[in-house]
Amino acid sequence: MKFEIFQSDKSGKYYFRLKSRNGQIILQSQGYEAKSSAQNGVASVTKNCQDASCYETKQASNGKWHFNLKSSNGQIVGSSQMYASSSTMKAGIEALQRVAPIARIVDLT
16 A cells, blocks of 8 residues: 655656555546645545545446545546446545555655
């Protein structure tokens, strides 16, 4: 269980992702210009992950489900992978709520 902060070789932007013990990505951020912004994004995830009102769930046109975690100001902090059903997506949200508060931060830059 860890947050990884990394920099894209292509764009130079910084990102974070939250990985479960089995290496599956639970949540990934947008690109940030500064590493400190990615670090602030991690802090926002840990702050907001327990608040049900911070989740936006969606069904894609292909029938798969995903969610966004938003900060208190409504900005998307991170997005999930695609899930086959709404129940597996809900399990992903529950995993995020369990894992994020205790995940360590690994800086890969």
